[in-house]
Amino acid sequence: MAAEKFEISLKKLEEAVKKLESGELSLEESLKVFEEGVTHSAICSRKLNEAQKKVELLLKQKDGNFTREEFLSTNDK
Amino acid sequence: MDLFVEKKILTVSQLTNLIREVLEENFEHLWVEGDVSNLAMPSSGHLYFTLKDSGATIRCVMFRAAAKALKFRLADGLRIVLRGRVSVYDQRGDYQLIADYLEPQGLGALQLAFQQLKERLAKEGLFAEARKKAIPLLPQTVGIITSPTGAAIHDILNVIGRRHADLRIIIYPVRVQGEGAAAEIATALYDMNSLGEAEVIILARGGGSIEDLWSFNEEVVARAIAASKIPVISAVGHEIDITIADLAADLRAPTPSAAAELVVNSKLQMSADCAALERRLLQAMQRQMATALSTLEILKLSLKNPELLIERFLQRIDDLQQRSTAALAAQLQTGRQRIAAAGDALFYKSPLLRINSTLELMHNLSLRSSAAIRARLEVAGNSFAVNAGRLESLSPLAVLARGYAVARTLPDRHHVRRVEQLSPGDRVELHFIDGTATCAVRSIKAAETI
Numbered sequence: 239m240a241a242e243k244f245e246i247s248l249k250k251l252e253e254a255v256k257k258l259e260s261g262e263l264s265l266e267e268s269l270k271v272f273e274e275g276v277t278h279s280a281i282c283s284r285k286l287n288e289a290q291k292k293v294e295l296l297l298k299q300k301d302g303n304f305t306r307e308e309f310l311s312t313n314d315k
Numbered sequence: 316m317d318l319f320v321e322k323k324i325l326t327v328s329q330l331t332n333l334i335r336e337v338l339e340e341n342f343e344h345l346w347v348e349g350d351v352s353n354l355a356m357p358s359s360g361h362l363y364f365t366l367k368d369s370g371a372t373i374r375c376v377m378f379r380a381a382a383k384a385l386k387f388r389l390a391d392g393l394r395i396v397l398r399g400r401v402s403v404y405d406q407r408g409d410y411q412l413i414a415d416y417l418e419p420q421g422l423g424a425l426q427l428a429f430q431q432l433k434e435r436l437a438k439e440g441l442f443a444e445a446r447k448k449a450i451p452l453l454p455q456t457v458g459i460i461t462s463p464t465g466a467a468i469h470d471i472l473n474v475i476g477r478r479h480a481d482l483r484i485i486i487y488p489v490r491v492q493g494e495g496a497a498a499e500i501a502t503a504l505y506d507m508n509s510l511g512e513a514e515v516i517i518l519a520r521g522g523g524s525i526e527d528l529w530s531f532n533e534e535v536v537a538r539a540i541a542a543s544k545i546p547v548i549s550a551v552g553h554e555i556d557i558t559i560a561d562l563a564a565d566l567r568a569p570t571p572s573a574a575a576e577l578v579v580n581s582k583l584q585m586s587a588d589c590a591a592l593e594r595r596l597l598q599a600m601q602r603q604m605a606t607a608l609s610t611l612e613i614l615k616l617s618l619k620n621p622e623l624l625i626e627r628f629l630q631r632i633d634d635l636q637q638r639s640t641a642a643l644a645a646q647l648q649t650g651r652q653r654i655a656a657a658g659d660a661l662f663y664k665s666p667l668l669r670i671n672s673t674l675e676l677m678h679n680l681s682l683r684s685s686a687a688i689r690a691r692l693e694v695a696g697n698s699f700a701v702n703a704g705r706l707e708s709l710s711p712l713a714v715l716a717r718g719y720a721v722a723r724t725l726p727d728r729h730h731v732r733r734v735e736q737l738s739p740g741d742r743v744e745l746h747f748i749d750g751t752a753t754c755a756v757r758s759i760k761a762a763e764t765i
Contacts, residue, residue: 244452244453244585245451245452245453248452248585248588248589248592251589251592251593251596252592254596255592255595255596255599258596258599258600258603259595259599261599261602261603261606263603265603265604265607268600268603269600272596272599272600275592275593275596276593276596279589279592279593279596282585282589282592283589283593285453285455286453286582286585286586286589287481288455289455289456289481289482289483290481290483291475291480291481291482291483292483292484293472293484293486294483294484294485294486295463295486295488296485296486296487296488296506296510297488298506304506304510306485309463309484309486
């Protein structure tokens with residue numbers, strides 16, 4: 239699931255920040271961790287912006303399959 | 316009474332029929348209250364039990380059709396009110412109550428049903444915390460199972476629209492009250508899982524009476540929620556209404572709007588969290604770089620001027636030297652003090668002291684002895700003077716002094732005591748007190764008598 243990947247990326251981003259903030263890394267290690275952090279940060283923002291607003295109504299047919307139609311609630315009208 | 320008079324003989328069946336007629340006519344619509352005991356639920360679906368109070372018991376039956384309509388489960392010990400009629404069970408000659416409706420006393424039937432189901436499912440572990448699935452942090456597709464015309468969907472879409480949250484929403488329309496609603500809800504949950512598009516499901520219904528919300532207290536719904544692999548947020552009724560669905564759900568939102576807030580806020584929160592993390596990442600890296608740069612600066616400086624470093628070392632050496640000298644001096648001082656102390660101690664125990672005192676003693680003794688000797692000598696001297704005086708008085712010189720002279724022969728200087736020792740012509744020496752005179756003897760004349 240996309241959300242799972244988001245959560246992993248978020249966790250890795252958090253770890254990178256913590257590691258870098260600890261100040262215990264050599265400069266070389268810091269750069270590596272920073273790079274990882276930036277990568278995961280990018281993944282997170284992509285995931286955050288991926289979803290698009292869309293409201294569908296799921297309709298079950300007699301044969302058990304589903305059709306979808308756009309849902310317009312009263313306040314959309 | 317007529318029967319006695321006419322002496323008409325009845326069969327058992329005839330009598331039983333007569334009794335039943337009497338009973339059924341007179342006890343047709345009754346409400347009876349009592350405690351349930353000896354409950355039996357055979358596979359036929361009929362319920363058999365005894366109703367009793369402290370003074371009496373009566374056998375009861377509830378046939379399958381009526382029993383199926385019961386929301387709650389009958390149990391021994393339950394105090395109930397039942398509606399029914401009295402009849403006779405011909406084969407045994409028992410009279411019995413045939414119940415067509417019954418309800419628990421005190422609690423309403425629905426409340427009791429709710430409690431019973433809650434207890435049963437809780438015992439089964441259906442509501443256990445360990446079963447609860449985590450709600451995803453960033454759901455992009457949200458499934459909503461609710462009525463498409465109800466207040467709940469309206470509220471949810473309102474919240475999402477207001478927050479401009481970009482979410483994909485799949486609505487699965489169901490009836491949320493009335494006969495068959497529970498089964499529809501359960502089916503919707505299974506369908507959502509087999510479609511597998513939603514990352515979280517909101518099961519929602521607006522507020523209503525306990526009867527209105529009843530579908531969400533049905534076992535089929537609870538089981539469908541528990542079986543869902545997709546996390547389920549329940550949002551049924553108002554905050555005070557807690558349904559079995561709420562207990563079985565992975566998360567309970569107090570209202571449908573709150574459920575929407577949860578999902579939307581989660582997204583907004585994540586967005587803010589990510590931004591904050593990115594900022595911290597950048598800041599930490601900048602700090603790291605700044606530290607590295609300043610370290611480099613310092614290193615560069617010391618590289619340019621090694622003298623400074625050497626001077627610093629020299630200073631340190633000086634310092635160490637001073638400190639060690641001082642320490643050494645202090646140690647020496649201590650040593651000296653200890654030696655002095657030991658010398659003193661030694662002196663007081665030294666034989667020299669004893670020698671000195673012995674010498675002193677000896678000196679004293681010698682002084683004393685010489686004094687004694689002097690004293691003795693003085694005494695002796697005194698006696699010598701006396702004796703010498705006496706001696707002097709005896710001395711020939713003293714005789715001479717008195718004017719006498721002594722004659723001695725020459726050359727041999729014999730003391731002349733008698734004249735007969737002399738002959739004329741001899742030479743004699745006369746000793747006077749103040750000198751001598753040599754004389755020649757001319758004649759001799761002996762004394763006549765003396």
